Amino acid sequence: MPLVWVTGTSGVGKSTVRAELRRRGFVAYDTDEDHLSRHFDRETGAEVLYPELAAQRTAEWFARHVQRVSPESVRRISAEVGDRLGFVCGSTENEDELWGEFAVVVHLSADPETIRRRLARRPPDAFGGTEEEVERILGWHAGSDAAYERFGARRVDATQPVGNVVDELLDACSAR
Template sequence: MGHRNYLIEGVSGTGKTSVCRELQLRGHHAVNGDTELAYQGDPVTGEPTAGARHEHHVWRVDRVEALVADRSRPVTYFCGGSRNHSRFLHLFDGVFVLDVDTDTLNRRLTARPADEFGGTEEQRRFVAELHRTRRDLPATGIVIDATAPLEHVVDEILRLVG
């Protein structure tokens, strides 16, 4: 089997980080894009920007390209969200979009500490709007019901990847 790459996306609170950790625990190569690839930059030009703004949460395209080009692993999972995914979406063999119902999303975000994105009331309202509109998500992708237990969510992704 050749080297394959998959993006796992979703709004804040849908479980991207948890899925990434679970994939890693199961021995899969999974990259947490929100911590390993992200920076604050212009989504079009990639130029760094000052301050922390949702619309400037982008990934280093050169790092994504390098990881995709690395043929030392059969599959790499990229987990997280970025406002510049249109610049590298074509590199992936598939996209999974984690989705939850509104009650689950609110419950998960309410449990977050205030210093984590989605942990304040204003941020929760913003995430709820993103969830409703799907504004920042890839237009195509296989929707995964992430209200299921984490183990089932990861099992489903692995089943679909084959």
């Protein structure tokens, strides 16, 4: 069975989908919660720590740093999953380097109002917990549906209840 990349901007529900996939017995990873993503200085390539406080995550910080998931970590997960259906949920700036490691790419899509409402439930120092970060996320989100579709990702409406989202995700993977 394939390894599936479940992606989308912050606030579309990737972590919630990952929890539901696990509840249903699937192998599912989250690039943030399972520490698959790392941050690097764009100029030096040195790994840097992600700022815990929102006040430290300025526009300048994001301009200077890049979030990446190593293709090697995805290959390790693929080997672990073997013949089973497995999922990696997340987003990263080097997605283009990772897509070839996945049999299926699914883009979770939600409207800006839904994303804003979901982000409003986050603590202030969680990513998306400040108005500045919400605006940054909505800026990234603005062209995401068209971009993901242009690259062949299968779109799933993430505004539905999580059970329906996962059912549609499994249908997109022909796993139901």
